[in-house]
Amino acid sequence: MAEQSNILRRLWRRWDTRLCLAVIVAYCCAALYGEAMYHSARLADRTAAYNQVREGCRYVPPAFARAGGWRARPEGCPLYLFGSDNLGRDVGLRLVQGARIAFHVGIMTSLIAIPLGVLLGCLGGYFGGRTDSLVVWLCATVASMPGLLFILAIAMVVGQGLLGVYLGIGLTTWVGVCRNVRAEVLKHRGRAYVQAARVLGYGHGRILFRHILPNVGHIVLIAFSVRFPASVATEVFISFLGIGVQGEPSWGVMINNARLRLWQGVWWEMTFVTAAIFALVLAFNHLADVLRDLLDPALRTEAE
Amino acid sequence: MLPTTFGVVALTFLLFHVVGGSPAEVVLGKNATAEALAAFDARYGYDRPLLAGRWSAVRALGETPAARLEEGGAPGLRRVPLAYALPPGVYRVNAGLAVAVLRAVADGAEREVRAEGRAPVSVEVPEGWRAARLEVGGALPDVLRLGRRNAGLWDTQFFHYCRALACGDLGVSSELHQPVARVLAEGVGPSLALTVPILLGGTLVGVMLGLVCAAWRGCVADRLILAGSTVLMSVNYVIWVLAGQYLLAFRLRLFPIWGFESAAFLTLPVLIGIVSGLGRDVRFYRAAILDEIYRPYVRTARAKGLSGARVMVRHVLRNSLIQVVTYVSLSVPFLFTGSLMLESFFGIPGLGSVSLNAVHSSDMAVVRAVVVLGALLYQSVNLLTDLCYAWLDPRVRLG
Numbered sequence: 001m002a003e004q005s006n007i008l009r010r011l012w013r014r015w016d017t018r019l020c021l022a023v024i025v026a027y028c029c030a031a032l033y034g035e036a037m038y039h040s041a042r043l044a045d046r047t048a049a050y051n052q053v054r055e056g057c058r059y060v061p062p063a064f065a066r067a068g069g070w071r072a073r074p075e076g077c078p079l080y081l082f083g084s085d086n087l088g089r090d091v092g093l094r095l096v097q098g099a100r101i102a103f104h105v106g107i108m109t110s111l112i113a114i115p116l117g118v119l120l121g122c123l124g125g126y127f128g129g130r131t132d133s134l135v136v137w138l139c140a141t142v143a144s145m146p147g148l149l150f151i152l153a154i155a156m157v158v159g160q161g162l163l164g165v166y167l168g169i170g171l172t173t174w175v176g177v178c179r180n181v182r183a184e185v186l187k188h189r190g191r192a193y194v195q196a197a198r199v200l201g202y203g204h205g206r207i208l209f210r211h212i213l214p215n216v217g218h219i220v221l222i223a224f225s226v227r228f229p230a231s232v233a234t235e236v237f238i239s240f241l242g243i244g245v246q247g248e249p250s251w252g253v254m255i256n257n258a259r260l261r262l263w264q265g266v267w268w269e270m271t272f273v274t275a276a277i278f279a280l281v282l283a284f285n286h287l288a289d290v291l292r293d294l295l296d297p298a299l300r301t302e303a304e
Numbered sequence: 305m306l307p308t309t310f311g312v313v314a315l316t317f318l319l320f321h322v323v324g325g326s327p328a329e330v331v332l333g334k335n336a337t338a339e340a341l342a343a344f345d346a347r348y349g350y351d352r353p354l355l356a357g358r359w360s361a362v363r364a365l366g367e368t369p370a371a372r373l374e375e376g377g378a379p380g381l382r383r384v385p386l387a388y389a390l391p392p393g394v395y396r397v398n399a400g401l402a403v404a405v406l407r408a409v410a411d412g413a414e415r416e417v418r419a420e421g422r423a424p425v426s427v428e429v430p431e432g433w434r435a436a437r438l439e440v441g442g443a444l445p446d447v448l449r450l451g452r453r454n455a456g457l458w459d460t461q462f463f464h465y466c467r468a469l470a471c472g473d474l475g476v477s478s479e480l481h482q483p484v485a486r487v488l489a490e491g492v493g494p495s496l497a498l499t500v501p502i503l504l505g506g507t508l509v510g511v512m513l514g515l516v517c518a519a520w521r522g523c524v525a526d527r528l529i530l531a532g533s534t535v536l537m538s539v540n541y542v543i544w545v546l547a548g549q550y551l552l553a554f555r556l557r558l559f560p561i562w563g564f565e566s567a568a569f570l571t572l573p574v575l576i577g578i579v580s581g582l583g584r585d586v587r588f589y590r591a592a593i594l595d596e597i598y599r600p601y602v603r604t605a606r607a608k609g610l611s612g613a614r615v616m617v618r619h620v621l622r623n624s625l626i627q628v629v630t631y632v633s634l635s636v637p638f639l640f641t642g643s644l645m646l647e648s649f650f651g652i653p654g655l656g657s658v659s660l661n662a663v664h665s666s667d668m669a670v671v672r673a674v675v676v677l678g679a680l681l682y683q684s685v686n687l688l689t690d691l692c693y694a695w696l697d698p699r700v701r702l703g
Contacts, residue, residue, distance in 0.1 A: 141311030144686075146641050146678030152663045153671050157324040233540050237645070240542045243663060252542070259546055263554070274543050282538035289534065 007221075010294060017290050023283040027099050034100030037093070050097050050249055054088030059261075062091075062268045083268040086261055091269050094249035095276050101250045102280065105165060105235040106228040112170025114223055117177025118213075124178070125185030126208050135182065143175045151234065155243050165244045169231050177223045184216040218295040225291050229284035236277060251277050305687050312679040317465055320672045322354060330666045331478045338363045339388035346391070348475070348669075351452070353460050359396060359451035364388055370399075370444040378403075381439040384448065390435035394453040398424040400442025406433040426453070469676065475669040479662065484673045487658060494564060495642030495654030501570070502577035503639060506585055507632055509578060511621075514589025518597055519616055529586060536583030544580040545645050548572060562651040573646045585631075592627035596620045626697070633689045637681035641674055 011017040041048030057077035063070040064081075073080065082092035124135030151172055155164035188194060189212075197207045238244035239252025246253075251273050258269035320327075328344035329336070342363040345351040353360045364386045373382035381403060389407065402419045404427045414436070419425040423443055429435045440448065454460070468475065474484035517526045552572060553561040559572035596602070597620055605615045642656030651657075655674060662670035 137307055137311060140308045141315055144308060144312060144679040144682040145315070146638060146675060146682070148644060149641060149659055149663075149671070149678065150675055152644075152660075153319060153675055156663050156666065156671065157319055229538070236540050237542055241644075241660065241663075255542055255546070262546070262550055270546070274540070274547075277540050277543070278538055281540070282535065285534055285538050 007291075007294065011287070011290065014290070017287060020283040020287045020290075023279055024287070027280050027283075028103070030096050030099040031103040034096040038097065038100065048097075050090060050093035052089060054084070057084050057088035058086055059266055060084040060088075062272075065268070082272050085257060085269050086266075089249075091254075091272060094254060095251075095272060097249045098251040098254060098273070098276065099280070101162070101245060101248060102232045102235065102277075104162065105169070106231045108162075108166045109169040109173065109231040110224050110227050112166060113174040113227060114177055114220060116170075117174035117223070118181050118220060120174070121178040121181030122185055122208055122213065122216075125182040126189055126204070126212065128189075132182075135178065139175045139178055142172060145172065147172065148234070148237070152238065152241070152243055155238060160243060160246055162245055165235055165238055168238070169234050173227060173230070177219070177227075180219050180223065181216055184219055185212055188212050188215055222288065222292050222295060225284060225288035229281040229288070232277070232284075233281055305683055308683055309680065312676060312683070313466060313469060316672055316676050316679075317462055320668055321350075321461055321465070324668065326350070327478075327668050330668065337387070342388065342391075348478075349461060349464050352454055352464065355462050356457055356460055358454055358457060360454060362390070362395070362450045362452050364390055365448070365450040368448045370440075370446060370448045373440070373444075373448070378439070381441040382444070384438040384440055384450070386435070386438055390429055390438070392429045392431050392433065394426055394428050395435070396424045396426045396451040396453065397438070397440055398445045398449050399440035400444075401425065401440060402427050403439045403441070404429070404435045405437040406430075407436040408433055424451075474673040477662070477667055477670050479665045479667040479670070484669050487670060488655060488673060488677070491642070491653065491655035491658045492640055493654075494652050495647070495656060496639060498570060498573055498577070498646060498652055498654060499639040499642060501574045502581070502643075503632065503635060505574065506578045506581050507628070510582060510585035510589050511628060513582075513586045514593050515616060515621065517586065517590040518593035518620075519612070521594065521597075526590075530590070533583035533586045536579065537587075538583075539580075541580055541645060544576050545649050548576045549649060562649075564650075564652045569650070570652075573643075573650045573652065577643060577646055588631055589624075589628060592624045592631070593620060595627070596624045599623075626693070629692070630689060633685055634682075636685045637678055640681060641678045 011021060037048060037050070054077065056074050057080070060066075060073050060077060060080045060083055062081060062083040063079055065083075066072050070079070077084070077088075078090065080090055080092070082090070082095065085091055085094070120135045120138065124132040151168035154168035154171060158164040158167050185208075194207060194211060197211050202211075235244060235250065236252040236255065239250040240256050241252075242256065244250065244252060254269060254273045258266070258273060262270050324330070326341070326345075327348070327350055328341040332340055332344060342351065345363070351360055365384060368385065370382070373384065375382060381401075384397070390404075395404075400420065400423050402425050404417050405414055406417060406429060407414050409432055417427055419427050420442070423445065427435070427438075438450075472485070474488070476482070477484050477487055480487055513529055517529050520526050549561060549572070553559045560569050563569050602615060602620060605619050606612070610619075640655065641659070642652075642654040644656045644660050646652070647654045647656035648660050659671060659674045661667075662674075
């Protein structure tokens, strides 16, 4: 625990990573606000504010870019800080919902991929022999599947919606985590502290999960910081293609919606969604880089 | 290689045959009749058991509690509610007595067959006949089940799937009504026309930028390129395609927007493909070259008086080529499966747009074929790369 707070302090000391952390925290707040909005609308059984259709308020430009100043908007329309879309829905509120879905996807896929990868990697690296062969075989099999198409196939088979996205991304991306963890556990297996634990008569489970696992914990942290933005980007892609999230304003759905209006000069929805995705993914990518350099210089050359 | 090939076959089977539920229901929709579903199943072999077994379920009868059956024609008999007339085959019903009324397909003549004994009893429907009605009696179970006998214990979906793959038979597309092999063969050419230039251009530009970064590591150029690559990596792929199409093709009219007629139509997609992959590539090549740059032989070469450029290109680059080749070889299989987004957005009739359409129309056969072929190709390329190592580098021994 002391090590973790130390890392956080080191990240906070640099201006660039401090900015990244601030951006991520801001998105977290937006996502939580979106979650609250979603659930309050669901519990009260009314249309949520972000799905509110207003016929008279279609294509209202964002407040700061209106021709007649921010007050110049059709009768009875809300402020629309980020403009409104083709049905008069508030783009800003929909962006917040998109952040909520992005966090869902990033966290859920990590919750599938990382435990799976860590468990298999630990077992394979620690026990070796047949177990290891099985783990390596599983990794090689899943790794040889053509990435995006395999995710799409899983999403198609499981059915459209968030569950398909979670499973599709989660079940294909554990391989990288598993390989890294396995290689690290393999290094630790022969170390003196493990042998000492074995001489003391500790069981395999205790050695593996109480002694070795804390020493490879940094891989889990790196894996999360790498997987999160990748999952968000993949979700945008899948939802954009109409196979992922349905009926909810995911960023991918919003891009697909905005794409058709872009040709008519409705630039704001596209611009804001792009910026929202870009800022979140960039913050995570940069943080992942710095974390990797801080925690594990040996992993730096990995393509993942 | 063989175990992973089996793994790929097993995994795709698990995904498309077991998890996916009934392909007939996916293709024909929820409102299809049981008869249409059964005909689809029989046509594509989905009516057999999954892994092994003598008997398979019949769609004509769901799980029916025997107590709810109507009284039949004769006393003591109860009528089984069949959704359609049973086609020829041997059927088993878990009752003590079964009476089937057969009707000839040709002239409509009717006859009756009886089977009596210990449950379950079997009734045979010969060729040219159909079982129009089925009545059961005797010792009735709680839940009535109807099964159809297979040709053999191994007459199963998995066995047929493996055999079809081994024979190169990829099935028939349920959407295009064409053999999948032909659909794929038509798509490979356009895909390669798109992806090969992307791979070549991307590698060339990536390695050059990587060399620049490594040669001036820590300087402004290196930092700029590195920061730029992080930025490039963070732009969503979807945005690259949409922005490229909108700004460069639509607004500035530099390139044609959509189509596949001449090289000019490919320029923009190739450009987008190169730029979108550049961030990741440059970082990898930079790291690969930096791995070599601190080796003693580099210092020796410099000490010998060779120029910096010569050492970088002739010594360092050459030795880091192994990592570069490995990295590039990993993307070779995806040359064939093409690019989902680029192809469908620029109207290139390659495998990427074919498979995306197949996903949209739930055309299992095509999606399955592209996934399996992509995976097998990946493994073959891996094997070839390993063989190449042993040939390039005598220290590597195949063991």
